[in-house]
Amino acid sequence: MNERPIILKQDLLEGLQSIGIEKGQSIMVHTSLSSFGYVCGGAQVIIEALLEGVGEEGTIMMPTQSWKNLDPSYGVHWEEPEKWWPLIREHWPAYDKDITPTNTMGAVAEMFRKWPGTLRSDHPARSVAAYGKNAKYLVSQHDLSDIFGETSPLAKLYEIDGYVLLLGTGYDKNTSLHLADVRANYPSKHMEENSSAMMVNGKREWVTYSTLYVDGEDFEEIGKAFEETMTVNKVSLGNAQLRFMKQRELVDFAIEWIEQYRK
Template sequence: MTKATTDEQRMILTREDLVQGLSGCGLKAGATVIAHTSMRKLGFIVGGAETLIRALLDVVGEEGTIVMPSQTWKNLDPESGVHWEEPEAWWPLIREHWPAYDKRVTPSIGMGAAAEMLRTWPGAERSDHPARSFAAVGKHAAYVTQYHDLRNIFGDGSPLAKLYDLDCDILLIGVGHEKNTSLHLAECRSTHPGKQLARESSAIMTGGKRSWVTYETLAVDDADFVRLGEAYEREHGVISHRIGGAEVRLLKQRPLVDWATAWMNANRK
């Protein structure tokens, strides 16, 4: 791992550097891990997203599983704000013509190059939710991604809950808890009085035809995730590592979700 000879002083990282760094963070063979990654924070990776995915798979091995969000959140009603850059006059056409979700074809949106690479990896599995899917590669990929109900995005029975059952790890590479999707499982399990449902709509295939389907699901809110995550790290002494230019944290999902559920019950209105 060396510094580039530029004013930015970015790191240049090889696959071997990444394997050593990830192992040094505590990621082990056989692990099931949901990863959230900022490749820009890491530095210049020789081979880009492909090299990062190969390094992750090198570390967890054949018995391990890598999971990443592969969400397609623009496949929601324009009224929800997901097409904020387009004029309201276009909304009816967007509703009528937005492509139906196809888990083999539809690209992820805003999830980063690593998540998009994982989605297209040989043997990758992807869940069926048209807006909030997850992609996975490895031993438990099929189990994690099957039966992702429209109305149950992040709750019990969802990919996040299956990861909880597998006692998975959370890997935050160059990102904070604002990107920690597992905290939405805590939202679903909490009993704070402000919980409410939201009506969402997406384009899906039903009976071989495109349909614009409306469904109810829990309204989620990540506004306090950073505060919650920082409190958890202080209380539990979570160790921060460094790979290239990125701060990296590896933590167990199950104790975090349990703690966060109680925290939300106590701190959310």
């Protein structure tokens, strides 16, 4: 029987340093806590290591999506019978960035959204949270219809030449690839309507808005091709693999890949 490895905070700090984490960087982080083995201190020490790694002049950002706050017809309430959908639309709680929990973003992101000093964007279903020097800039004015596009936190990270860090996750979780979705031209690209519960002028409303259709089925293929061509710093830590890359390089590569291969 294989034993789970134990990961200490110092192991995390050394691992992050070995793949290029430095003071002052702004980094979008995707994490799977369970992938490591046993992390002594859990989500807390991972967040502490990340914040110490970039220092006071750096910024850490994570997805804190609450995608259950989308229309049931979108498939997000697949466990529930269709006859309940009208009730869900009428009674699902309005998004509150201080209260609304994440959905399947993992224990680290869920703790991070409540970390003292962390700021969270206003999007009711696709929010991000950030801590550090550039946090306010990154999460501000997250437009309802521009989830991953030119006014989004992802585009702002691109503007400041930020990074992407995958801690035990694959490219299927690499949100920055959605920015490439927005910028690429391909035949199946299209808009869709969705709805979320929000507070509007002090009143809960079920708000419908138009967004780009989110397509991530080929993200693992894009990631594999990217690693065959570009530089991705890697290190194993426990049972997890850490990957660190420049976000601009990833997005620019993905645009070309999508335009060449996506139908």
